[in-house]
Amino acid sequence: MLSESVRIRLDLGYEGTDFSGWARQPGLRTVQGELEAVLARIFSRTGPAPLLTVAGRTDVGVHATGQVAHVDLTAEQLASLGTARRSPGVEALARRIDGALGARRDIEVARTSLAPAGFDARFSALWRRYEYRIADAPAAHDPRRRRHTLWHPAELDLEAMNDAAEVLLGLHDFASFCKPRELATTIRELQAFRWERDEDGVLVARLQADAFCHSMVRALVGACVAAGEGRITAGRVDELRAAEQRTSEFKVLPALGLTLTEVGYPPDEELAARAERTRARRDSENVA
Amino acid sequence: MLSESVRIRLDLGYEGTDFSGWARQPGLRTVQGELEAVLARIFSRTGPAPLLTVAGRTDVGVHATGQVAHVDLTAEQLASLGTARRSPGVEALARRIDGALGARRDIEVARTSLAPAGFDARFSALWRRYEYRIADAPAAHDPRRRRHTLWHPAELDLEAMNDAAEVLLGLHDFASFCKPRELATTIRELQAFRWERDEDGVLVARLQADAFCHSMVRALVGACVAAGEGRITAGRVDELRAAEQRTSEFKVLPALGLTLTEVGYPPDEELAARAERTRARRDSENVA
Numbered sequence: 005m006l007s008e009s010v011r012i013r014l015d016l017g018y019e020g021t022d023f024s025g026w027a028r029q030p031g032l033r034t035v036q037g038e039l040e041a042v043l044a045r046i047f048s049r050t051g052p053a054p055l056l057t058v059a060g061r062t063d064v065g066v067h068a069t070g071q072v073a074h075v076d077l078t079a080e081q082l083a084s085l086g087t088a089r090r091s092p093g094v095e096a097l098a099r100r101i102d103g104a105l106g107a108r109r110d111i112e113v114a115r116t117s118l119a120p121a122g123f124d125a126r127f128s129a130l131w132r133r134y135e136y137r138i139a140d141a142p143a144a145h146d147p148r149r150r151r152h153t154l155w156h157p158a159e160l161d162l163e164a165m166n167d168a169a170e171v172l173l174g175l176h177d178f179a180s181f182c183k184p185r186e187l188a189t190t191i192r193e194l195q196a197f198r199w200e201r202d203e204d205g206v207l208v209a210r211l212q213a214d215a216f217c218h219s220m221v222r223a224l225v226g227a228c229v230a231a232g233e234g235r236i237t238a239g240r241v242d243e244l245r246a247a248e249q250r251t252s253e254f255k256v257l258p259a260l261g262l263t264l265t266e267v268g269y270p271p272d273e274e275l276a277a278r279a280e281r282t283r284a285r286r287d288s289e290n291v292a
Numbered sequence: 293m294l295s296e297s298v299r300i301r302l303d304l305g306y307e308g309t310d311f312s313g314w315a316r317q318p319g320l321r322t323v324q325g326e327l328e329a330v331l332a333r334i335f336s337r338t339g340p341a342p343l344l345t346v347a348g349r350t351d352v353g354v355h356a357t358g359q360v361a362h363v364d365l366t367a368e369q370l371a372s373l374g375t376a377r378r379s380p381g382v383e384a385l386a387r388r389i390d391g392a393l394g395a396r397r398d399i400e401v402a403r404t405s406l407a408p409a410g411f412d413a414r415f416s417a418l419w420r421r422y423e424y425r426i427a428d429a430p431a432a433h434d435p436r437r438r439r440h441t442l443w444h445p446a447e448l449d450l451e452a453m454n455d456a457a458e459v460l461l462g463l464h465d466f467a468s469f470c471k472p473r474e475l476a477t478t479i480r481e482l483q484a485f486r487w488e489r490d491e492d493g494v495l496v497a498r499l500q501a502d503a504f505c506h507s508m509v510r511a512l513v514g515a516c517v518a519a520g521e522g523r524i525t526a527g528r529v530d531e532l533r534a535a536e537q538r539t540s541e542f543k544v545l546p547a548l549g550l551t552l553t554e555v556g557y558p559p560d561e562e563l564a565a566r567a568e569r570t571r572a573r574r575d576s577e578n579v580a
Contacts, residue, residue, distance in 0.1 A: 017435040069434050112435050146357050147305040147400050148440040148551065203491050263436065 065259035122276025154261035160232030167238035168231035181223035353547035410564025442549035448520030455526035456519035469511035
């Protein structure tokens with residue numbers, strides 16, 4: 005019994021400014037590093053330090069509101085949750101982690117739950133959603149937004165940005181928008197990409213894809229900003245995409261405006277099959 | 293000519309988390325301290341280091357989006373702006389300050405302008421507006437808001453909060469809501485106080501008064517939260533206010549949810565008279 009492991013799903017968010025990204029790295033403050041250190045403390049008496057697997061391995065400075073991860077606990081570790089004072093079970097683990105994360109409050113685990121059979125935070129995921137925020141009007145330059153919104157010096161043309169976003173939709177080789185990685189495919193399905201102005205006047209792009217390759221969201225929004233400044237047309241964006249080569253006609257925007265907002269999974273009975281298919285097909289690419 | 297001084301108005305904002313409030317204090321990072329250090333550098337060759345006067349001397353951890361300050365420059369200092377490379381005048385001073393403030397980006401001077409005759413950022417002000425933000429639903433617990441929004445563990449009753457806010461309106465002695473200071477009056481006119489839920493589900497209180505005494509906004513919103521939790525009625529809030537004594541029936545809420553959003557001034561021709569009246573009437577109380 006004690007050798008069987010139990011998978012826990014974590015739903016969490018973070019304000020990425022003070023992190024060197026998600027992935028654990030020696031000597032750097034990372035989200036995975038902070039969380040695994042806390043888990044190691046919580047389970048120090050009951051077996052090996054638990055390791056996290058994540059849906060979206062976000063880059064330096066990128067935020068998340070809807071990140072998903074999983075961790076496997078031994079039956080003994082699971083049992084230790086049931087008996088700990090003030091912590092009656094798996095659901096209370098979220099509060100224990102948040103309490104142990106301390107005063108900085110830039111990570112928050114919203115929920116911990118028993119994962120359904122076959123669930124893998126990374127490989128079961130069907131799609132990822134990101135948003136990118138740009139304050140292009142001085143009135144929207146609220147300093148409270150500064151850490152998660154790009155300041156842009158001049159007003160952008162929302163319609164032109166949406167025209168550019170639209171030509172990028174669909175199943176394509178996004179090599180023009182991806183930081184090249186050896187042996188990694190850059191074929192992705194961009195399922196949604198739309199800009200809106202929120203009630204505070206901030207431009208918000210919302211994007212969804214099966215997965216994004218490295219720097220892809222920041223390059224896609226960069227192409228739209230070039231269109232919004234009137235520097236390139238939607239037609240030209242389409243040509244640049246079709247060329248499947250990196251270009252200097254638009255910029256890769258800074259990480260600070262980017263947030264992972266949601267990860268989608270199939271119904272429980274399809275989780276295992278989905279994970280198997282994804283694992284077979286791809287390697288190490290769900291990075292934004 | 294060189295001995296005459298010229299008054300400059302600064303419109304600015306800051307994310308207060310990493311500041312020990314507005315007011316300069318030796319050894320602590322404060323908004324005034326950072327700004328005056330930058331001004332001293334900009335004007336190091338042309339006379340005395342300029343000192344700031346502010347409309348709302350915000351407390352430790354309080355934010356501002358619509359703060360107003362003034363600074364007096366000598367004619368020589370003013371002239372130095374006109375000739376500096378890339379800085380053709382008073383309007384460009386804002387960008388020079390922002391550039392000199394460095395990478396932390398938690399202060400932003402939005403505008404610098406020649407102040408009209410008789411203008412005093414503090415004593416000419418007619419009213420101050422603040423907002424207080426509370427995320428009472430887990431869905432609103434976006435970690436990007438964590439530094440400027442209070443997390444509340446359970447849903448609050450918006451209508452009960454507005455009932456409580458309404459009984460507090462008007463000209464009263466707000467001693468029940470003010471941190472006592474010797475010889476200082478606690479009579480204030482609360483001109484507006486209303487709670488709303490924004491599009492993200494965050495509860496936002498907006499308050500306006502001629503001025504607020506120390507901790508007053510945070511105590512007023514604390515009384516409303518007690519009402520929103522069903523712990524006290526609007527009638528009881530009214531009684532507590534009328535008692536003109538500090539109470540433990542509600543809490544003074546933490547600074548992090550509080551933002552100074554706007555300062556109101558009379559038409560230019562009334563600025564000097566207003567400043568004179570205010571100066572005569574009060575001493576050192578515009579602190580929130």
